[in-house]
Amino acid sequence: MAAPGLRPGLGRLFEMPAALGRVRRAYGTSQAFAEVLRLPKKQLTKLVFPLQELERHLVPDSKHEFHLKIFDPSLEDIARAESIFTATAQNRIEYLSSAERLDHAPALPRPEVCFIGRSNVGKSSLIKALFSLAPDVEVRVSKKPGHTKKMNFFKVGKYFTLVDMPGYGYRAPEDFVDMVETYLKERKNLMRTFLLVDSVVGIQKTDNIAVEMCEEFALPYVMVLTKIDKSSKGHLLKQVLQIQKFVDTKTQGCFPQLFPVRFLLDLPCSAVTYSGIHLLRCFIADITGNLKTHCFQFS
Numbered sequence: 001m002a003a004p005g006l007r008p009g010l011g012r013l014f015e016m017p018a019a020l021g022r023v024r025r026a027y028g029t030s031q032a033f034a035e036v037l038r039l040p041k042k043q044l045t046k047l048v049f050p051l052q053e054l055e056r057h058l059v060p061d062s063k064h065e066f067h068l069k070i071f072d073p074s075l076e077d078i079a080r081a082e083s084i085f086t087a088t089a090q091n092r093i094e095y096l097s098s099a100e101r102l103d104h105a106p107a108l109p110r111p112e113v114c115f116i117g118r119s120n121v122g123k124s125s126l127i128k129a130l131f132s133l134a135p136d137v138e139v140r141v142s143k144k145p146g147h148t149k150k151m152n153f154f155k156v157g158k159y160f161t162l163v164d165m166p167g168y169g170y171r172a173p174e175d176f177v178d179m180v181e182t183y184l185k186e187r188k189n190l191m192r193t194f195l196l197v198d199s200v201v202g203i204q205k206t207d208n209i210a211v212e213m214c215e216e217f218a219l220p221y222v223m224v225l226t227k228i229d230k231s232s233k234g235h236l237l238k239q240v241l242q243i244q245k246f247v248d249t250k251t252q253g254c255f256p257q258l259f260p261v262r263f264l265l266d267l268p269c270s271a272v273t274y275s276g277i278h279l280l281r282c283f284i285a286d287i288t289g290n291l292k293t294h295c296f297q298f299s
Contacts, residue, residue, distance in 0.1 A: 117196030
Protein backbone atom coordinates (compact mmCIF):
# COMPACT_ATOMS: atom_id res chain seq x y z
CA MET A 1 0.00 0.00 0.00
CA ALA A 2 1.37 3.44 -0.94
CA ALA A 3 2.57 5.75 1.78
CA PRO A 4 -0.16 8.18 2.93
CA GLY A 5 -0.23 11.45 1.01
CA LEU A 6 1.92 10.20 -1.86
CA ARG A 7 0.76 9.52 -5.37
CA PRO A 8 0.63 5.74 -6.01
CA GLY A 9 3.64 5.47 -8.30
CA LEU A 10 5.89 7.36 -5.94
CA GLY A 11 4.64 5.38 -2.97
CA ARG A 12 5.49 2.10 -4.66
CA LEU A 13 9.04 3.26 -5.27
CA PHE A 14 9.47 4.19 -1.64
CA GLU A 15 8.24 0.77 -0.57
CA MET A 16 10.82 -0.94 -2.76
CA PRO A 17 14.41 0.14 -1.98
CA ALA A 18 15.60 -2.06 -4.81
CA ALA A 19 13.67 0.11 -7.26
CA LEU A 20 15.51 3.21 -6.09
CA GLY A 21 18.75 1.29 -6.40
CA ARG A 22 17.94 0.48 -10.03
CA VAL A 23 17.29 4.16 -10.74
CA ARG A 24 20.67 5.10 -9.23
CA ARG A 25 22.54 2.39 -11.13
CA ALA A 26 20.80 2.90 -14.47
CA TYR A 27 21.24 6.69 -14.43
CA GLY A 28 24.38 7.01 -12.35
CA THR A 29 25.74 9.77 -14.59
CA SER A 30 23.32 12.18 -12.88
CA GLN A 31 24.99 12.40 -9.50
CA ALA A 32 22.80 15.38 -8.61
CA PHE A 33 19.62 13.36 -8.93
CA ALA A 34 21.18 10.49 -6.99
CA GLU A 35 21.60 13.02 -4.19
CA VAL A 36 17.86 13.73 -4.35
CA LEU A 37 16.99 10.03 -4.26
CA ARG A 38 18.85 9.67 -0.98
CA LEU A 39 16.61 12.22 0.74
CA PRO A 40 13.81 11.30 3.17
CA LYS A 41 10.41 10.83 1.54
CA LYS A 42 8.91 14.15 2.61
CA GLN A 43 11.89 16.18 1.46
CA LEU A 44 12.12 14.31 -1.84
CA THR A 45 8.46 15.01 -2.56
CA LYS A 46 8.94 18.69 -1.73
CA LEU A 47 11.87 19.00 -4.13
CA VAL A 48 10.57 16.89 -7.02
CA PHE A 49 6.80 17.43 -6.77
CA PRO A 50 6.32 20.83 -5.04
CA LEU A 51 2.71 21.18 -6.15
CA GLN A 52 1.87 17.97 -4.34
CA GLU A 53 3.59 19.32 -1.25
CA LEU A 54 1.39 22.44 -1.41
CA GLU A 55 -1.74 20.32 -1.76
CA ARG A 56 -1.15 18.85 1.70
CA HIS A 57 -1.94 22.25 3.20
CA LEU A 58 -5.28 22.71 1.42
CA VAL A 59 -8.64 22.15 3.02
CA PRO A 60 -10.40 19.12 1.47
CA ASP A 61 -12.91 21.22 -0.48
CA SER A 62 -10.11 23.03 -2.34
CA LYS A 63 -8.05 20.00 -3.34
CA HIS A 64 -10.08 19.27 -6.45
CA GLU A 65 -8.96 22.65 -7.85
CA PHE A 66 -5.36 21.47 -8.26
CA HIS A 67 -4.34 19.51 -11.37
CA LEU A 68 -1.55 17.38 -9.93
CA LYS A 69 -1.24 14.35 -12.15
CA ILE A 70 -1.85 15.44 -15.73
CA PHE A 71 1.90 15.15 -16.19
CA ASP A 72 2.72 12.20 -13.96
CA PRO A 73 6.26 10.86 -14.56
CA SER A 74 8.00 8.19 -12.54
CA LEU A 75 11.35 8.74 -10.86
CA GLU A 76 12.89 6.65 -13.65
CA ASP A 77 11.45 9.08 -16.23
CA ILE A 78 12.84 12.05 -14.32
CA ALA A 79 16.26 10.40 -14.06
CA ARG A 80 16.28 9.84 -17.84
CA ALA A 81 15.46 13.51 -18.40
CA GLU A 82 18.34 14.52 -16.14
CA SER A 83 20.75 12.80 -18.52
CA ILE A 84 19.47 14.97 -21.40
CA PHE A 85 20.34 18.10 -19.41
CA THR A 86 23.77 16.77 -18.35
CA ALA A 87 26.67 18.10 -20.42
CA THR A 88 29.17 15.51 -21.64
CA ALA A 89 31.61 15.25 -24.52
CA GLN A 90 28.85 13.53 -26.50
CA ASN A 91 26.04 15.82 -25.26
CA ARG A 92 27.17 19.39 -25.80
CA ILE A 93 25.03 22.03 -24.14
CA GLU A 94 26.00 25.54 -25.15
CA TYR A 95 24.97 29.07 -25.96
CA LEU A 96 24.52 29.45 -29.72
CA SER A 97 23.68 33.05 -30.58
CA SER A 98 21.43 36.03 -29.94
CA ALA A 99 19.00 37.75 -32.25
CA GLU A 100 16.89 40.90 -32.23
CA ARG A 101 14.69 39.72 -35.09
CA LEU A 102 13.44 36.34 -36.22
CA ASP A 103 15.28 36.59 -39.55
CA HIS A 104 18.52 36.87 -37.55
CA ALA A 105 17.74 33.77 -35.48
CA PRO A 106 19.65 30.54 -36.18
CA ALA A 107 17.82 28.18 -38.52
CA LEU A 108 17.66 24.98 -36.50
CA PRO A 109 15.78 21.75 -37.24
CA ARG A 110 15.48 20.68 -33.61
CA PRO A 111 12.36 21.16 -31.50
CA GLU A 112 12.38 24.48 -29.68
CA VAL A 113 10.99 25.81 -26.39
CA CYS A 114 11.02 29.42 -25.27
CA PHE A 115 10.80 31.12 -21.89
CA ILE A 116 9.03 34.43 -21.52
CA GLY A 117 8.03 36.53 -18.54
CA ARG A 118 7.82 39.91 -16.88
CA SER A 119 11.07 41.74 -16.10
CA ASN A 120 12.50 40.57 -12.76
CA VAL A 121 10.37 37.40 -12.68
CA GLY A 122 13.51 35.26 -12.50
CA LYS A 123 13.59 33.99 -16.08
CA SER A 124 17.35 33.95 -16.60
CA SER A 125 17.81 32.50 -13.10
CA LEU A 126 15.41 29.68 -13.95
CA ILE A 127 17.29 28.90 -17.16
CA LYS A 128 20.55 28.89 -15.23
CA ALA A 129 18.99 26.39 -12.79
CA LEU A 130 17.79 24.19 -15.66
CA PHE A 131 21.37 24.20 -16.99
CA SER A 132 22.98 23.51 -13.61
CA LEU A 133 24.11 20.11 -14.94
CA ALA A 134 26.02 21.97 -17.64
CA PRO A 135 28.04 24.43 -15.54
CA ASP A 136 30.08 25.73 -18.49
CA VAL A 137 26.97 27.22 -20.09
CA GLU A 138 26.99 30.96 -19.42
CA VAL A 139 23.54 32.34 -18.63
CA ARG A 140 23.88 35.96 -17.59
CA VAL A 141 21.80 36.78 -14.52
CA SER A 142 21.47 40.40 -13.46
CA LYS A 143 19.98 41.94 -10.32
CA LYS A 144 18.62 44.74 -12.51
CA PRO A 145 15.28 43.91 -14.19
CA GLY A 146 15.10 44.03 -17.97
CA HIS A 147 18.65 42.76 -18.52
CA THR A 148 17.75 40.46 -21.44
CA LYS A 149 17.30 42.57 -24.58
CA LYS A 150 17.57 39.91 -27.29
CA MET A 151 16.42 36.37 -27.97
CA ASN A 152 19.18 34.09 -26.67
CA PHE A 153 19.44 30.60 -28.17
CA PHE A 154 20.91 27.60 -26.32
CA LYS A 155 21.57 24.20 -27.86
CA VAL A 156 20.83 21.15 -25.71
CA GLY A 157 22.79 18.40 -27.44
CA LYS A 158 20.99 16.80 -30.34
CA TYR A 159 17.71 17.09 -28.47
CA PHE A 160 16.25 20.61 -28.61
CA THR A 161 16.92 24.36 -28.50
CA LEU A 162 15.97 26.59 -25.57
CA VAL A 163 15.29 30.29 -26.12
CA ASP A 164 15.53 32.97 -23.43
CA MET A 165 13.19 35.78 -24.56
CA PRO A 166 13.42 39.43 -23.48
CA GLY A 167 11.31 40.34 -20.48
CA TYR A 168 8.22 42.52 -20.82
CA GLY A 169 7.18 45.40 -18.60
CA TYR A 170 9.85 47.51 -16.91
CA ARG A 171 12.86 48.27 -19.16
CA ALA A 172 11.52 46.02 -21.93
CA PRO A 173 13.04 46.56 -25.38
CA GLU A 174 11.13 49.18 -27.37
CA ASP A 175 10.47 46.66 -30.13
CA PHE A 176 9.46 43.91 -27.66
CA VAL A 177 6.01 43.26 -29.13
CA ASP A 178 7.24 43.12 -32.74
CA MET A 179 10.21 40.92 -31.83
CA VAL A 180 8.37 38.42 -29.66
CA GLU A 181 5.09 38.39 -31.56
CA THR A 182 6.86 37.59 -34.83
CA TYR A 183 8.84 34.80 -33.18
CA LEU A 184 5.78 33.21 -31.54
CA LYS A 185 3.70 33.48 -34.70
CA GLU A 186 6.22 32.30 -37.25
CA ARG A 187 8.73 29.99 -35.54
CA LYS A 188 7.74 26.66 -37.07
CA ASN A 189 9.64 24.36 -34.71
CA LEU A 190 8.39 26.02 -31.49
CA MET A 191 6.92 23.22 -29.41
CA ARG A 192 5.96 25.03 -26.19
CA THR A 193 6.12 28.47 -24.62
CA PHE A 194 6.87 28.66 -20.89
CA LEU A 195 5.27 31.71 -19.32
CA LEU A 196 6.81 32.65 -15.98
CA VAL A 197 4.58 34.17 -13.30
CA ASP A 198 5.77 35.66 -10.02
CA SER A 199 3.94 33.61 -7.36
CA VAL A 200 4.30 36.43 -4.82
CA VAL A 201 2.15 38.89 -6.79
CA GLY A 202 0.27 36.54 -9.13
CA ILE A 203 -0.80 37.34 -12.69
CA GLN A 204 -0.35 41.03 -13.46
CA LYS A 205 -1.80 43.17 -16.25
CA THR A 206 1.51 43.01 -18.10
CA ASP A 207 1.34 39.19 -18.05
CA ASN A 208 -1.77 39.43 -20.20
CA ILE A 209 0.50 40.59 -23.04
CA ALA A 210 2.07 37.14 -23.25
CA VAL A 211 -1.19 35.30 -22.49
CA GLU A 212 -3.02 37.16 -25.28
CA MET A 213 -0.23 36.44 -27.76
CA CYS A 214 -0.28 32.72 -27.00
CA GLU A 215 -4.07 32.56 -27.13
CA GLU A 216 -4.32 34.62 -30.32
CA PHE A 217 -1.84 32.40 -32.16
CA ALA A 218 -3.29 29.19 -30.64
CA LEU A 219 0.09 28.28 -29.15
CA PRO A 220 0.43 25.64 -26.44
CA TYR A 221 1.95 27.20 -23.33
CA VAL A 222 2.65 26.44 -19.69
CA MET A 223 2.70 28.61 -16.58
CA VAL A 224 5.78 28.29 -14.37
CA LEU A 225 5.46 29.88 -10.93
CA THR A 226 8.67 31.45 -9.64
CA LYS A 227 9.72 32.72 -6.18
CA ILE A 228 7.68 30.13 -4.28
CA ASP A 229 10.09 30.54 -1.35
CA LYS A 230 9.51 34.31 -1.05
CA SER A 231 6.17 34.34 0.78
CA SER A 232 4.33 32.52 3.54
CA LYS A 233 2.70 29.17 2.85
CA GLY A 234 -0.77 30.69 3.24
CA HIS A 235 -0.09 33.53 0.80
CA LEU A 236 1.49 31.15 -1.69
CA LEU A 237 -1.52 28.81 -1.57
CA LYS A 238 -3.87 31.73 -2.14
CA GLN A 239 -1.90 32.91 -5.16
CA VAL A 240 -1.57 29.41 -6.64
CA LEU A 241 -5.32 28.82 -6.36
CA GLN A 242 -6.03 32.16 -8.05
CA ILE A 243 -3.60 31.38 -10.88
CA GLN A 244 -5.08 27.90 -11.28
CA LYS A 245 -8.57 29.43 -11.52
CA PHE A 246 -7.31 31.87 -14.17
CA VAL A 247 -5.85 29.02 -16.21
CA ASP A 248 -9.05 26.96 -15.91
CA THR A 249 -11.48 29.75 -16.76
CA LYS A 250 -9.61 32.33 -18.86
CA THR A 251 -7.36 30.30 -21.15
CA GLN A 252 -7.71 27.78 -23.94
CA GLY A 253 -4.12 26.87 -24.83
CA CYS A 254 -2.51 26.82 -21.40
CA PHE A 255 -1.53 23.43 -19.98
CA PRO A 256 -3.79 22.86 -16.95
CA GLN A 257 -1.03 21.83 -14.54
CA LEU A 258 1.10 24.54 -12.95
CA PHE A 259 4.85 24.14 -12.40
CA PRO A 260 6.04 25.91 -9.22
CA VAL A 261 9.83 26.24 -8.95
CA ARG A 262 12.45 27.43 -6.50
CA PHE A 263 16.13 27.99 -7.21
CA LEU A 264 18.77 29.32 -4.82
CA LEU A 265 21.65 30.22 -7.10
CA ASP A 266 23.64 31.96 -4.38
CA LEU A 267 24.19 28.63 -2.59
CA PRO A 268 26.78 25.98 -3.57
CA CYS A 269 25.57 24.02 -6.59
CA SER A 270 23.49 21.12 -5.36
CA ALA A 271 20.32 19.39 -6.50
CA VAL A 272 18.73 20.05 -3.11
CA THR A 273 18.84 23.82 -3.69
CA TYR A 274 16.23 23.41 -6.43
CA SER A 275 12.55 22.57 -6.15
CA GLY A 276 10.42 21.70 -9.16
CA ILE A 277 13.39 21.92 -11.53
CA HIS A 278 13.69 18.13 -11.99
CA LEU A 279 10.00 17.83 -12.91
CA LEU A 280 10.24 20.78 -15.30
CA ARG A 281 13.26 19.24 -17.03
CA CYS A 282 11.29 16.02 -17.45
CA PHE A 283 8.33 17.89 -18.92
CA ILE A 284 10.57 19.71 -21.42
CA ALA A 285 12.27 16.47 -22.43
CA ASP A 286 8.89 14.84 -22.96
CA ILE A 287 7.14 17.56 -24.97
CA THR A 288 10.17 17.93 -27.26
CA GLY A 289 9.83 14.23 -28.12
CA ASN A 290 13.01 13.11 -26.39
CA LEU A 291 11.63 11.05 -23.53
CA LYS A 292 8.79 9.11 -25.18
CA THR A 293 6.98 8.14 -22.01
CA HIS A 294 3.30 7.83 -21.11
CA CYS A 295 3.49 10.54 -18.46
CA PHE A 296 0.35 12.41 -19.44
CA GLN A 297 -2.84 11.36 -17.68
CA PHE A 298 -5.98 13.06 -18.92
CA SER A 299 -9.31 12.36 -17.27
